[in-house]
Amino acid sequence: MEFKKLTLNEIPLIKPFFVIQKSRICDYSIGGLFMWRDFFYTEYAVEENILFFKVKYVNDMIAFTIPMAESQEAVRRGLDLLCGYAAQNHYAPIFCMTSAEDRSVIEDYFSWKGFSVLCRSDRKWADYLYTAESFLEFKGKRMHGQRNHVNKFKATYPNWTLREIGPELLPDCLSLLEKITRRNTKSDPIALEELAKTREVLENYAVYGMLGACLYVEEQIVGFSVGEIVYDTLIVHIEKGDTDYEGVYQVLSNEFAKRFVTPEVKYINREDDSGDSNLRTSKLSYHPLKILEKFTIWIEQ
Structure with missing residues (x-):
């Protein structure tokens, strides 16, 4: 071998x-x-x-x-x-x-x-696994916080659009990535590798063969998500948003699911939290169906 x-x-x-x-x-x-x-x-x-x-x-x-x-x-x-x-x-x-x-x-x-x-x-x-249905509408009392963020974003920015990533949108994604990086400089090896490979995915988008979407307010990109479907699960690998726009992450997660969840997709995997307490709180707030141990x-x- x-x-x-x-x-x-x-x-x-x-x-x-x-x-x-x-x-x-x-x-x-x-x-x-x-x-x-x-x-x-x-x-x-x-x-x-x-x-x-x-x-x-x-x-x-x-x-x-x-x-x-x-x-x-x-x-x-x-x-x-x-x-x-x-x-x-x-x-x-x-x-x-x-x-x-x-x-x-x-x-x-x-x-x-x-x-x-x-x-x-x-x-x-450990990965966070959710039902796909839970991200499509943020139904129920326990999802009222996410639903409120989505409603406020759409009321504040009525000219928002979601656009599937193609070659013409990749420069916008890279530009937003650099903007977010300048604001939130991190030095730990995991964060640096995630940043480097996010660039690689965008620069080799056709090679990776991913699903992706950008969130715009008028003609300004404010977020993007990239993932793929494996078996019955939509896996979200990358999610970046400009937090100047309140609710951007809730809208991204909701609209990304609406765009790419098919009848065959039963679950959404939003990956691990790498031990980051803020990320853990955020992922738990969406009420995972299961924590997938490794x-x-x-x-x-």
């Missing part, structure tokens, strides 16, 4: 595997994987039509994701191959970014072989 550095050239190769995976966590999406590929030094390999990822995780720990394949039998075969690779290269068999469903697969596989399995999750990397798994003899 030969691992290679993951680049944007591999998007067409990787994308079909996410359809097979049918996962709702953001890591198993083009945006979730490729926007963080450099941060985690992601490498990939394909063997026997099975996809493998190797990353440099927390504290430079080498870890793997669960193999991706068309059947559970093939996934187990992938685990066989991965264990062989790890042993040959003196790596401990450690798995990261593991969903609850995939945790069960890994636990069953290694327990049957007589190994002990240790699982841990970190709340700051596990790191250690295998012990």
Whole structure:
């Protein structure tokens, strides 16, 4: 098995595997994987039509994701191959970014072989999963705050429009991104990587193949969102707004859902909060259906 550095050239190769995976966590999406590929030094390999990822995780720990394949039998075969690779290269068999469903697969596989399995999750990397319906109208008493923000924005700025991102709107998105960055300079590595990859997505928009929309007041861009649909879930990867316009984020989230939720889309994943208390408060205010834990798994003899 030969691992290679993951680049944007591999998007067409990787994308079909996410359809097979049918996962709702953001890591198993083009945006979730490729926007963080450099941060985690992601490498990939394909063997026997099975996809493998190797990353440099927390504290430079080498870890793997669960193999991706068309059947559970093939996934187990992938685990066989991965264990062989790890042993040959003196790596401990450690798995990261593991969903609850995939945790069960890994636990069953290694327990049957007589190994002990240790699982841990970190709340700051858990995804927020919502029903798609809840973002379409902000119905009910508990969503009255979001609904009020939307109504106030639309009353204050009656000439607002939502426009799908195309090549002609990308310069506006980049201009707004720079404006927001100048206002809110952050120095932590996660924020800097998110900023760099937001630029990359906009500069390589056709390559990423995302869904996106810009919010305008008259001819002034005030926000934009970018995401993708995987399985039955709309995953929102990027959401940027000019907070001079009160209610911009509530309108963005509402209108983005209206534009891109289809009858097949049942859920919206708005990703994790990275341990940011303000972001956590904001995401909780939309009343998630579920917090999707992600596990790191250690295998012990």
